[in-house]
Amino acid sequence: MDIQVDMVQDSIGQLCPMPIAFLAKNMKKMEGGQVLEIQADDEGARADIPAWCEQTGNEFLGEEPVEGYVRYFVRKKVG
């Protein structure tokens, strides 16, 4: 996926709720419009990351499965 990423979160090996907890923490550090890539191998994250985005108003840009894990892309909402 051709997306400009501003920060990468390594959640490989983590289980619920840690990928989401770190996602929330990392987004606080970022500016509106910036993109966070979350790398996770927990199957629950596949439903949870888009659900978190819907709940918080941040934009889920998509996912890209690679060998051993999935890359998820989230753009922080502006304002």
Next chain:
Amino acid sequence: MAEDNNRATIVVFSGDMDKVFAAFIIATGCAAAGMETTLFFTFWGLNAIKKGEPIKAKGFLGKMMGIMNRGGINRLNPSRFSFGGIGRVLFSKMMRDKNVASVEELRQTLIDLDAHLLACKMSMDVLEITRDDLIPEVENIVGVATFVKEAANSKLQLFI
């Protein structure tokens, strides 16, 4: 900061490790979603926010209770298969092997995500627990009216 109604209020009544675990995971999800999240610890749930040292109770019954119900986040037993403390060790090992965060790590995550930890005054009095017996991150010692005010303004309320 959080818009009105974007609140979650969870009563942690149980001191069972598995139930506290469930409460903390839900609370983490709420706090991560930007909800103003409040946990009320009452009765056995107070064990999850005790320092884990023997409490400084004055009365005989309070002292006895303090020994038998010592608490501390790493002393919580599961609600089933407790086996007099062995269950706790087995569950902790199984969870560590699966790389699941411990209840202590989850509690720290909640603190990092600005969740509010409140303790129930009345049950502290009954069990002879003082402010000094609780971890310093506990924000306030409160009564039922505070709970009602928070819960009435919350989208999500749970009693665990």
